[in-house]
Amino acid sequence: MAKSYSLAFVTIFLLTLGSCQSLEQISIDYLQPANLSFPPQLRxxxxxxxxxxxxxxxxxxATEKIKEGTPLVSRSTxxxxxxxxxxxxxxxxxxxxxxxxxxxxxxxxxxxxxxxxxxxxxxxxxxxxxxxxxxxxxxxxxxxxxxxKATKSVRFLNEFNCFQGAVDxxxxxxxxxxxxxxxxxxxxxxxxxxxxxxxFGGTAIEAASRxxxxxxxxxxxxxxxxxxxxxxxxxxWKKGTRYLYTGGSVPMRDAAIYVRENSWDDAYELWNQAFEGTKNQKKKMRAALNIAVYYEMKDSLAKAEEWAEKAQQLAKKIDKKNITDSAQTSIDDVPNYYLTSLYLAELKERNVQLPKLKLQMSRFNDDF
CATH class of the missing domain: 3.30.160 (Double Stranded RNA Binding Domain)
Structure with a gap:
């Protein structure tokens, strides 16, 4: 069975590896096209x-019968x-x-x-x-x-020593x-x-009553x-999360300061210097991924995808010995490859949707 991971999960994993992997989280807002497209004259x-x-x-x-010995106290639909x-x-x-x-x-x-x-x-x-x-x-x-369709349940949360009343x-x-x-x-x-x-409540009745x-x-x-x-x-509008490498060298740390000051062009110059100025594949991969985020922030999605592909190819070389077609391959084995691949997939999806979005926003002369 194939494994699936979210970008956030992968990054949480990487953050636990230590300061050598220094990652910083930023937010990005971007438009997603509607499922249906309407001609501009329909106003x-x-x-x-x-x-x-x-x-x-x-x-x-309808109340369900609950098996004894389970945390579930009651459930009805x-x-x-x-x-x-x-x-x-x-x-x-x-x-x-x-x-x-x-x-x-x-x-x-x-x-x-x-x-x-x-x-x-x-x-x-x-x-x-x-x-x-x-x-x-x-x-x-x-x-x-x-x-x-409403499902009401009361269950005992052993780890918190209390009861939860929930309605879904x-x-x-x-x-x-x-x-x-x-x-x-x-x-x-x-x-x-x-x-x-x-x-929540101290008893099942208390949780249910609340x-x-x-x-x-x-x-x-x-x-x-x-x-x-x-x-x-x-x-x-969709709110997304992106991640930047911020450690490993003085230029990378200085670039992170520029990002916090919203000086993305200055940060890009340092990332580009870092990419061109080293033969270390891991350092190149980190700089390339940051440059991909830079181009996405600038709405240059084609360039962002190009740099994300560079980062993925470098990550593939870094994690090569552990990359297999087996379902047993996990994030533990190839953290760099998973991170870059998931980000690249998001960018590709955005690029696929871009013509549809431009069509839908044509009523505003593509001002979005």
């Missing part, structure tokens, strides 16, 4: 609630219809917050309010045209369904995108995600559900 959008008003929104719970009004408002608010569309209009009153039973019902082209005309928008994003809610919104000129939805999305709460009340849980879960589909519609 005004309406977010509508196309869900029937559910007559009964109570949790329907419950299902409910999410509050569509709250979720629609949350979806509209979050899309508007991204400042991607010129105007975001909300229609949170249920279009199917007179239905006797909750159901999914695709809007007809005539309904879409009428809604778009009435609301003065170019297209419509409709919340069509919202289901919740999985949200399942269904969203459709409608264009007035199309007789069918442009897209139908079924994203899902989870939101989690926990409390758990989030059902009413509050349902409201917060509906708000959260509204945020889940947003990444499908608008480019989103």
């Amino acid at each position: 005004k959008v309406a977010i509508v609630n196309n869900i029937s008003n559910a007559p009964n929104n109570k949790l329907i719970a 419950a299902y409910a219809n999410g509050d569509p009004k709250i979720a629609t408002e949350s979806l509209a608010e979050e899309i508007a917050h991204q400042n991607y569309f010129e105007e975001v209009v909300i229609c949170d009153s249920a279009l199917r309010a007179n239905d006797k039973l909750a159901r999914e019902s695709t809007l007809s082209q005539e309904e879409v045209r009428q809604l778009a005309s009435d609301l003065g928008v170019d297209f419509i994003i409709a919340l069509e369904n919202l289901q919740l 809610v999985k949200v399942y919104p269904t969203v459709k995108v409608y264009l007035p000129e199309r007789n069918r939805p442009m897209a139908t999305l079924h994203p899902n995600d989870s939101i989690f709460w926990e409390e 758990m989030i009340p059902d009413k509050q849980m349902l409201e917060e879960a509906a708000v959260f559900a509204g945020t889940v589909p947003v990444k499908y519609f608008v480019p989103m």
Whole structure:
């Protein structure tokens, strides 16, 4: 079975090796493209609630039988219809917050309010045209369904000698995108995600009593559900973590000071000197990885990928004796190769997404 590691895990491992591996963590914010791309002329959008008003929104719970001798004291799973009004408002608010569309209009009153039973019902082209005309928008994003699955549990945490009460809610919104000129939805999305709460107590009863009340849980879960589909519609900012080698020589240490002062060009000059001025493969690898981060910070992703590849090839030579195709190869054996490879993979993914992002941001003349 192949092993998988996150960049953060690899770096935590490297940090434990000692000062000779000196690594410094920095944050980077970058835009990721939306899953869907909309033509620039689609500037005004309406977010509508196309869900029937559910007559009964109570949790329907089923308690599980717990095996003796386990830390788990109790667990139950419950299902409910999410509050569509709250979720629609949350979806509209979050899309508007991204400042991607010129105007975001909300229609949170249920279009199917007179239905006797909750159901999914695709809007007809005539309904879409009428809604778009009435609301003065170019297209419509409709919340069509919202289901919740809540798992409540109480368990004993032996290492802390206390009880944990936890609620994990999985949200399942269904969203459709409608264009007035199309007789069918442009897209139908079924994203899902989870939101989690926990409390602690000296006894199982105390931990359970402190758990989030059902009413509050349902409201917060509906708000959260509204945020889940947003990444499908608008480019989103993502916060990433990058790592720089800061030790091993005076230039590398001085470069780290420049980075803290946000003088990246000065830092680059020292890293480049360090790379060109040594034949030591490990020192070259560290300088190359830092230069890759420099180019990423400068939004020169092609150059960043080029330098990350140099760092990976040097790391491969450094760790060569332990690199095999075997699943037994671990981070302990090839820490440099794992670190550079994972960073290179992230850069390649960003480069693959760049044309799509540029297309989506063309409405702003690529100003991003």
